Amino acid sequence: MSRNKLKISSRLLKKKVRKQAFLNPKHCRFCNNVELEQSLDYKNVNLLRNFITERSKILPSRVSGNCSFHQRAIATEIKTARAIALIPFCTLQG
């Protein structure tokens, strides 16, 4: 018996993703949270690890949900942490 493979077109998937972004918008976790904002530091490696990928690339704000102000702050902190060897510049997979 041949299987009927359901072909979902990429156009429909993109439409679904756009709808989800409209219905469940992401919020910046730093806005209106003074404690978290003050703990945003290049020394606070545990917090910064939430915003880098497996290859140690900085996550874009549409994935992490940060507002532009805090995304820039996080990017500068990650870059200073990289300079002093707290976070790697690049990790190879495997």
Place this chain on the structure above:
Amino acid sequence: MLRYETLLLGKTEMTEDDIAMLERSFDKIISAAQGKLSSFDKWGKYRLAFQVNKNTNGVYMLVRYEIPVNSASNLIKELDEFLKIKCDELILRHVNKRLAKNAPATYMKPESLDAIRTSSVDAFIKDNKIDNLLSSVDAAGDESVN
């Protein structure tokens, strides 16, 4: 008075005398600029994220100080010169940063290698409550332990 901090990355071969010498020279440079050294924390030995001058481990030190507004730029230049030229063999990297006025005194730092290595196997087993693997029997006499 402006608040500044410097994070130093030194080689693991640094002795206690070297660190004391560093602290004294920092004190001298900062008080020459009419400033005050707030704190000198030694974080300990860490595994670096990548090799720095062929070193896989390093010692971190955090220095915090307060200086008046006029002498800030000169002091930073002097510190950079001192750390790059005089302490070339001890210190690999350093980062200066200005702290905000209302920044808290406490900060979060990553876990050092010393903190990870001092915990023993028995303590780990007790923390995670894996009763069957305990090598020594408790005085309370657990029935599940053989």
